[in-house]
Amino acid sequence: MTTYRAARGTRDLLPGETAAWTRLERLVDDLADRYGYRRIVTPMFEQVAVFERGVGEVTDIVEKELFRIAPRTDEGESWALRPEPTAGIVRAYVQHGMQTWPQPVKLAMTGPMFRYDRPQAGRYRQFWQFDVEAIGDPGPAIDAEIIELGHRVYADAGLTGVEVLLNSIGDLACRPPYVAELTDYYRARSGELPVLERDRLERNVLRLLDSKDPAMAAVNAKAPRITDRLCAACAEHFAGVRAHLDAIRVPYRLEPGLVRGLDYYTRTAFEFYVAGREGQQQALGGGGRYDGLVELLGGRPTPGIGFGVGLDRLLLALQEQDAPAAHGAEAGPTAVVVGADPDDTVARLRIATDLRSAGIAARAELGRRKLGKQLESAARDRAHFAVIVGDELGAGDVQLRDLPAGTQKVVALADLAREVSRAHAAHRHGVEKG
RNA sequence: GUGGCCUUAGCUCAACCGGCAGAGCACUGGAUUGUGGCUCCAGAGGUUACGGGUUCGAGCCCCGUAGGCCACCCCA
DSSP states (O other): OOOOOOOOOOOOHHHHHHHHHHHHHHHHHHHHHTOOOOOOOOOOOHHHHHHHTOOEEEEEEETTTEEEEOSOOOOOOOEEESSSSSSHHHHHHHHHTTGGSSSSSEEEEEEEEOOOOBBBBBBBBBEEEEEEEEEEOOOOHHHHHHHHHHHHHHHHHOOEEEEEEEEEEETTTHHHHHHHHHHHHHHHTGGGSSSHHHHHHHOOGGGGGOOOOOOHHHHHHTSGGGGGGGGHHHHHHHHHHHHHHHHOOOEEEEOOOOOOOSSEEEEEEEEEEEETTTTTTGGEEEEOTTTTTHHTSOOOOEEEEEEEHHHHHHHHHHTTTTHHHHHHOOOSEEEEESSTTTHHHHHHHHHHHHHHHHTEEEEEEOOOOHHHHHHHHHHHOOOOOOEEEEEGGTEEEEEETTTTTTEEEEGGGGHHHHHHHHHHHHHHHHHHOO
């Protein structure tokens, strides 16, 4: 049996799966480009303090899911693999003085994130996220742009039934009084709360609002809503976000229970859900505004907003919907060089090398198999052409066989690359037209 | 981190009551000398996840560990 295996919660993406994966990465790269979000790459690990401050010390992500790196020496620093991209990006914004750049600074990143969680389908210890941040714009128009971009990622990937859940969680002026009011409300009804929820009441009241416990439904229905308690500035901002979303026709559902538990998260909060996925992994992505974060990481007070898309879950959802994007067949080579003399690997390799130099996707059959097997393998690779090397080589010719068509003709070696390119292009043109 | 279900060839799965570990797909080769996807034949591939225990005998029963999945917790 296998001796070594990929670590728990991680997996290998094999060639059959990477085709769909590569297309998704290209799709998000192109979208970021089209929307003016420039690519940034930050390290996969940071000082623990970056995440403690940037994500929040009392969150599960930091309290129990942080992938800590054991320090090698007495360097005195304590590192962790990044559990999410925003903290590192904001750290880079501050470190490199991006406040002197034209604002807002719009950044995009795709890469692996790490959380020491108990794995499940769609929940991995190493998972990939596409992430976008706009730092330096208070909104509300940019909020709508960001949400629309996120929405488009799913639409362009071919995923249907994606819902935008939207809420505003206020700011430092209006949220503390609201939290106090909410705490009083639940305390007065603590007898009606399930035991688990009673613990959360003291830890993080806002979390009670999105409890999945059916017993909470009645209590939550009558709970005061943050959107009814927003200060004038926040209410105006929220109305602005909705007006902009309406103007660009992005459908959304107001979800008063959607929360972020930390002080520096402000105002706009949103998540992307896909209908028809029961269970816990239906959150495909989400984001929100963090007007207090840059300052918290040592910069000047600067507003910011962003979102992340879980690429693993997006692909999983596409597979569940049996969407074309999930299948991603790899393209076969344009030409495979085969030979009548199994031992003449020199001729096959040389001709394949020449084709590659001419920009053609070519594979040489370098094994010493008889011609029949070589052709069989080429056909199964869905190659367009087989270049058959045989006795004609003495006269400077090879056979060029169109595998799908089953036709074949003699071509001079000197004309081979030109002829393959021409015929391949003509064929693809015909396929696209037809 | 808590509870539950599961683990047999690379993949999908069989194996009666505890009694000789199998099939399909995939892979490699062959079917009279230089022509393919189909068909036929053959081969290779296993410490039944790992470690213990019970038994004359364990893939099957018991315990532990690891991994996967599900529900929590939380989130992407």
